Amino acid sequence: MSSKKGFLGLPKEEAIPYEYADAVIIPFGLEASVSYGGGTAKGPKAMLKASHQVELFDEEYWCEPYRQFGLVTLKHPEINDHIPKALQQLEKIVKQVLDDGKFPFVFGGEHSITAGSIRPFAERYNNLAILHFDAHADLRDGYEGEHYSHAAALRRCLDYEHITLVSVGIRNISAGEIPFLEANRDRIHIFWGKDRELWNIEAMLAPLKGKPVYLTFDLDGFDGSVMPATGTPEPGGLFWPDAVKIIRAAAEACEIVGADINELAPEKHLHACDFLAAKLAYKILTYALAKPE
Numbered sequence: 001m002s003s004k005k006g007f008l009g010l011p012k013e014e015a016i017p018y019e020y021a022d023a024v025i026i027p028f029g030l031e032a033s034v035s036y037g038g039g040t041a042k043g044p045k046a047m048l049k050a051s052h053q054v055e056l057f058d059e060e061y062w063c064e065p066y067r068q069f070g071l072v073t074l075k076h077p078e079i080n081d082h083i084p085k086a087l088q089q090l091e092k093i094v095k096q097v098l099d100d101g102k103f104p105f106v107f108g109g110e111h112s113i114t115a116g117s118i119r120p121f122a123e124r125y126n127n128l129a130i131l132h133f134d135a136h137a138d139l140r141d142g143y144e145g146e147h148y149s150h151a152a153a154l155r156r157c158l159d160y161e162h163i164t165l166v167s168v169g170i171r172n173i174s175a176g177e178i179p180f181l182e183a184n185r186d187r188i189h190i191f192w193g194k195d196r197e198l199w200n201i202e203a204m205l206a207p208l209k210g211k212p213v214y215l216t217f218d219l220d221g222f223d224g225s226v227m228p229a230t231g232t233p234e235p236g237g238l239f240w241p242d243a244v245k246i247i248r249a250a251a252e253a254c255e256i257v258g259a260d261i262n263e264l265a266p267e268k269h270l271h272a273c274d275f276l277a278a279k280l281a282y283k284i285l286t287y288a289l290a291k292p293e
Helices: 040-051 085-099 113-122 150-157 175-183 193-198 203-206 238-254 270-291
Strands: 024-026 071-073 102-109 129-135 164-172 187-193 212-218 255-260
Touching: 024 040, 024 270, 040 102, 040 150, 040 255, 040 270, 085 102, 085 164, 085 238, 102 113, 102 270, 113 150, 113 212, 113 255, 129 150, 150 164, 164 193, 164 203, 175 203, 187 193, 187 203, 203 212, 203 238, 212 238, 212 270, 238 270, 255 270
Parallel strands: 024 071, 024 102, 102 255, 129 164, 129 212, 164 187, 212 255
Antiparallel strands: none
8 A cells, every 4th residue: 555545644755665663553354253233344434534633742751653664454255154264365465564673563454463463473472462442342252153253252262261351441341251260371361441540550460470462452442432433332431541551561571573453433423433443553553662762
């Protein structure tokens, strides 16, 4: 995609070729198993459009971070209607980006994308950890007959027994997920939304230290008042300062090696939600790849 149409809408004179980019944006609007509100197929396009309004100067880092890590945006592929085949498509794309020594950043689409994007990381790192922001635990072993449902996103990641999971902001879990959670307490660490005032970020991130970390951010992790443009909004969630404080601390404590943002379901006249998702992506890239000046 041209730099002008891609993430952040950079002018033509600042475009860089793929081989010199450190970060690659991968739009992948898979929408095949949503179970409440729809619209996630339009999420990547909305994020890219809104990103053109994101201020490039970061007051935290006192610089324009993108200049430290050049980026490119891939064109949106034709996605297979069959979820397992779609995830194989995404796996292949992410693997190529990772093999090229770059930071893959997937813009979803529904949360089931993570089950595909995680595969190359799981194969590369024998001590991989996932930092997961969400309203839902996503530990079901399939949902409504779909093994790769968005409601099973993290369960499919944990099919890899060497992966450790830290989930933040969870405030919705089904009775059917509890046995799996209790049987895997050694590698699943949940920080419930109801306990937000008691969170200790250092303790929260302790299971991630010394490990490569993949960050997945389901936008319903934010409180429904902040992010209504998502298929399954939940009250009692995160606010912007909560999220960025944890992400920055994670980037300082370990190496974030890849990421995705998912479950944006754009709504007319709610462009603030698209903008929030786009700015969050820029913040994640900044914390993972840039240094403060």
